[in-house]
Amino acid sequence: xxxxARLAELTNMNDTLENLDDARFAAVLARDPASACGAFLYAxxxxxxxxxxxxxxxxxxxxxxxxFADWGSAEAAGFRPCKRCDPRGDRARMQAEAVRAACAMIxxxxxxxxxASLAARAGYxxxxxxxxxxxxxxxxxxxYAEGVRGKRLSxxxxxxxxxxxxxxxxxxxSESRVYENTARHLGMRPGRARRGGAGxxxxxxxxxxxxxxLLLGATEQGVCFLGFxxxxxxxxxxxxxxxxxxxxxxxxxxxxxxxxxxxxxxxEPRAALDLPLDLRGTIFQxxxxxALRGIPLGQTTTYSALAAAMGEPKATRAVARAxxxxxxxxAVPCHRVVGKDGDVTGYxxxxxxxxxxxxxxxxxxx
Numbered sequence: 532x533x534x535x536a537r538l539a540e541l542t543n544m545n546d547t548l549e550n551l552d553d554a555r556f557a558a559v560l561a562r563d564p565a566s567a568c569g570a571f572l573y574a575x576x577x578x579x580x581x582x583x584x585x586x587x588x589x590x591x592x593x594x595x596x597x598x599f600a601d602w603g604s605a606e607a608a609g610f611r612p613c614k615r616c617d618p619r620g621d622r623a624r625m626q627a628e629a630v631r632a633a634c635a636m637i638x639x640x641x642x643x644x645x646x647a648s649l650a651a652r653a654g655y656x657x658x659x660x661x662x663x664x665x666x667x668x669x670x671x672x673x674x675y676a677e678g679v680r681g682k683r684l685s686x687x688x689x690x691x692x693x694x695x696x697x698x699x700x701x702x703x704x705s706e707s708r709v710y711e712n713t714a715r716h717l718g719m720r721p722g723r724a725r726r727g728g729a730g731x732x733x734x735x736x737x738x739x740x741x742x743x744x745l746l747l748g749a750t751e752q753g754v755c756f757l758g759f760x761x762x763x764x765x766x767x768x769x770x771x772x773x774x775x776x777x778x779x780x781x782x783x784x785x786x787x788x789x790x791x792x793x794x795x796x797x798x799e800p801r802a803a804l805d806l807p808l809d810l811r812g813t814i815f816q817x818x819x820x821x822a823l824r825g826i827p828l829g830q831t832t833t834y835s836a837l838a839a840a841m842g843e844p845k846a847t848r849a850v851a852r853a854x855x856x857x858x859x860x861x862a863v864p865c866h867r868v869v870g871k872d873g874d875v876t877g878y879x880x881x882x883x884x885x886x887x888x889x890x891x892x893x894x895x896x897x
Contacts, residue, residue, distance in 0.1 A: 572599045578595075733777045734786060747789055749786055816853045
């Protein structure tokens, strides 16, 4: 009896392993790097190499495939790493180091280094280096350099430097370039930035919506904060944390029409919520927020699809972070972004409210 039980146990184990290997091979054919089978590598005996499941190489025959838990066991069995999918991560580490060095070069330079000089320093062709830099950082080298200049300018102004000196020290060349698009670099006029934002007025208005308390904040340029569904002190605390040196003033009458639009959208989303906006964030964040505003009423997209539409297919996580940091809900409709499998998850104001918003929008589109 003991021998029979042992044989049955071994048979079950073999069946389980065969089923797992079948599932792994299906993942290889699908080029699925995030398989439900867990982490694994596969080797092709006819070629003597091992790969990641998502390798773009032609699909191997099943009889030529072996599976391994890690690269160490694959190499111990005599296989060498694939040069296309980089299963050991050596190429990825080299690229990441090259991008870190380029970022340091940008930050140390007085002006903006050319793409050619950055690529030459890293040892890559310019077009390849630009794509690699964007895949790793989420922005192009030029955008990264613009962000560095903006930070320098903000820091110099906050320390009390004169505008002309701060502009020159940040590498802009002339004040006109800053004044042409202050929102891009500072989010406010240089004079206000020089005072650390002190003196700027954020007007606020409270309203009651079907989702609970709603707080709307606006500068002279437009709405800079819109939140709802939390305790009043939490909402106002969020706004003040975003604008720590600004003066916050109640202006219920002046903002009544804007608040009414927001409440009306929650109750009955007939069209996109059109509000004058004052969006402040990094260059990449603002790109994401503008992309969100392009999603039509009643439709959804995924974080990865949004990243791809922006030309940043490998910046899915950065896109998700920018969505989470959206300061103006509803008007910048981050609720229209769902998980890869269509699940309604990850909403600052609550998943139940996200579902309700999407249901309301789809109902109007039906």
